Amino acid sequence: MVEIDSSLHLARPLGPASVGLQANTTPLTVQIQPQALFSILDHSSRRPPDQHRVIGTLLGTRSDADDSSITIHSSFAVGHTETTDQVEVDMEYQKAMLQLHMRANPKEVLVGWYATSSELNTFSALIQNHYSSQGEGTYPFPAVHLTVESKPGKDVEVRAYISSAVGVTPERAADSAAFVPVPYSINYSEADRSGVESLEGAKEAESRTTGIMTDIESLEKSLEDTLGMLDRVSKYVEGVIEEEEEPSTALGQFLLNTLALAPKVDPSDIEKDFNNHIQDVLTVSYLANMTCYGAVDDGWRRGWQPARRRQEAE
């Protein structure tokens, strides 16, 4: 996981609540799905050269019962311009894109916004208040603000915040907000993992490209990984035996437990099981190939011959 700043679980700040609505103060966690993050990284690399940071909208779902957890599923970019004294966000665009997006993913709702720079200034507060407002904002739920900073040469920094109103003066209320950091985690599902594994193959290459691995190649990679792990473990054990490494009974016990998992079965049983198993596999392979090259090809040939005979007869 990426380096996560340690955070303190504070009671969620009370936003403006209408009468009768129970404000929720349980701590909030944010879960980010990797494709949302990749989307944000892509947007930050495509930003126009004169813009220091770009923003966009976050879409996702909230957990039902007590909305203590927000999952961010996807994101899209929103055009905005920033000068020293004012900021303009294209809200029409945002509304239109939200509509288009909801048509394809009806279950995702607006949950917040992101920016591609870690700094928090009055513009951030302004935009944050806008996103938390009633009407098109996330009211009565808090809007999540995600900052994803990717400076060349440094690590990608991801931070998540929610905000509360800070009472300064009534005139400055619109562009003041206290950003409270919330813990986040990036969850990879099973399907995502195979994608990320393939992408990782391109980590080392100079051109950052790689082909897609076939089944055999991925099997080879798994075996190499396993052999690597076994190497490291045997080196450690040798080190412990020669008293170069600090021994640990817990590790020794754990290794013993793992090795004991190898089954002790009668060799003839193994032969029988093995033969059955491999027979199944080979039978299906044989049938599939036979269907393909035997029956199907044959059918084509037989299909053509009657037509030819008739043509010759005419």
Added chain:
Amino acid sequence: MGSFRVPPKAVPSPHVRLALRQETVKDKYEDIPTIPLQRISRKSAMSLAEETPLRAVQLEALTVMKTIKHCATRHPATATGFLVGMDNNGLLEITNCFPFPVVDLPPEAQYEQQHQHFNSAAAAPRAKANTAYQAEMIRMQKEVGVDANNVGWYTSANLGNFVNSNFIENQYFYQKEVNERTVALVHDVSRSSQGALSMRAFRLSPQFIASYKESKFTTEALQKSGLKYSDIIIELPIRLHNAHNVTTFLNQVPRLLSDGTMRPPTSVSSIESDPAITSDDLSPNFDKLTLNIDPFLQQTCDNLLDSIETHHVESNNFSYYARALGREQTKIQQWQAKRKAENAARAISKQAPLPEDEWQKLFKLPTEPSRLESMLNSRQVEQYARQVDGFVAGTSGKMFAVRGNLIPGETGVSAE
């Protein structure tokens, strides 16, 4: 375990084949006009494009992740969407993808569809409403700097069952209406969950497009064009590409375990419940080393049975047609013989002979059914066969390895 090929016997004579080849080459270069300088018309741009044919596809990391997510959330139903990117001198770069909106029909609606299976998601890429959605989405994305060219569409598949008429029609629609240089990206959800990522890119071959345009898939047309089921779709190799910040991100992800040394653990349970280990989502995935073959084999056998059934249905249709044709032919011949006899009789009695070709108006020959379905079916079966081959190769290796390990005293693997 090698695959074997039965040489096809229905090969047209060498003279015919040469004539065919000349024809196709001539067709390809026939409508390339001389390119006048300074004026790039659409036709000349297309001809330039024809000279550097698409040879490979490059996928951005973002496209991969978004496609995976969309297909996984909709599994096992089909998920479709469109791709945007750039054509870079024969290499098609796909930079982003977006899903199509799908209307989830209530279960009762399925019974109201009288004609064949209406799969709204599978037919989405060519539906008119979605063309408008696509154009709208591309227009909006252009404002924030995303590539604004539609370069294809994607679909999800389950163990390779994507070769069907929906797939062909979608790709034909894209290659004809939108832009000739488009690909169909297929992500196989079941195979990706078992092992390596499975993404493939396909296009329709030019011969197939020519035949499809005329929509004549009768036996004579097929014999003339020499189109075999393996020629329908061509596969393009895929490369994955990461942007710089994505590479940085990937490098920093498995940080927790590779940073420094951990203190020796104090008990076995602390090893097992150490958060650094249990929460390391991207540790190497050893699911590929499993020997569990049943789900894959079962699914493949089911799919094969379905294909064989379709094959039987199609060949029954064809035999029925052949028999009907035979019957009509004999009737025509009998009628002709009768007419000849009548004319001979009338010639003797000096009457005008009756026309001999009236049979064309009296008898109607049955129309030959299209062979497209059976060709697609054959291609699908070939797809399954190749998949099984790949699977068997891996599994036999694993099986022999495990056996060698479990049987005491066996160190080498006997060559079998």
